Amino acid sequence: MNRVDARRIVIVDDDDCVREGMEMTLEVAGYQIRSTRSGAEALRWLEDEPCDLLIVDFSMGEMDGPELYRHVHARWPTSAPRMLFVSGYGEIPRDENDPDVLAVPLLVKPFSLGDLLAAVTRALETPEPCRILIDSGTWTW
Numbered sequence: 001m002n003r004v005d006a007r008r009i010v011i012v013d014d015d016d017c018v019r020e021g022m023e024m025t026l027e028v029a030g031y032q033i034r035s036t037r038s039g040a041e042a043l044r045w046l047e048d049e050p051c052d053l054l055i056v057d058f059s060m061g062e063m064d065g066p067e068l069y070r071h072v073h074a075r076w077p078t079s080a081p082r083m084l085f086v087s088g089y090g091e092i093p094r095d096e097n098d099p100d101v102l103a104v105p106l107l108v109k110p111f112s113l114g115d116l117l118a119a120v121t122r123a124l125e126t127p128e129p130c131r132i133l134i135d136s137g138t139w140t141w
Contacts, residue, residue, distance in 0.1 A: 007124060011035035012042045012068065013057040013086065016107065022055060022086075025113045039063030043071055051081045051129070053123055056125065058106070060088035066101045075098070085121045086111070 009026055013019040014037045023035045034051070040063060042054065052107055054072065058065040065085050072080045088109040105126075107119045 006032045007053065008031050008034075008051040008053060009053045009120070010042050010045060010051045010081075011055045012039055012060070013037065013055070014060045014062075015057065016064045018057075018086070021113075022116060025116055029120075030118055031120070039068040039070075041138075042068065043075070046072065046076075050076075050079070053120065054081050054083045055120070056083060056085055058085045058092070066098060069104060070098075070099055081131070082123050084119055085105075 002104060007030050009028075011019055011022050012035070013022070016037070019035050019037065023033050027033050034045055036045075037060075039056070039060065045051075049137075055069070056065040056068055063071075065083075065087075069083055072083070083104050085104050086108045086109055087106060105119065105123055107115065111119075
């Protein structure tokens, strides 16, 4: 992938090791990356520079993935970037009932670098939003 044509990805995860690992992997693959542990900071960045994909930890302290999703879609209802959740849980918590949030693809931690690259490619290339669960390399629709 050419750096000029690179897709822009913002990573939001409060786990420094996971965030930095995703950042390094995706930069080597040719993506332009910004990463933060804060959903609020990601929103500030998006005000100035749009991205193609947000990779967001589903469960964080300050602002969790669903809350960030709602903020992004409220601010940019027709031009919101695609989103990919990552989570240490095997599924979305049962108390989450927003169908739009439930439609966001989920990559389950721990994941391999290959799983991350496959999930990013799939999220960027899938024409319609769909529910994808990736666990140990198995795609579930």
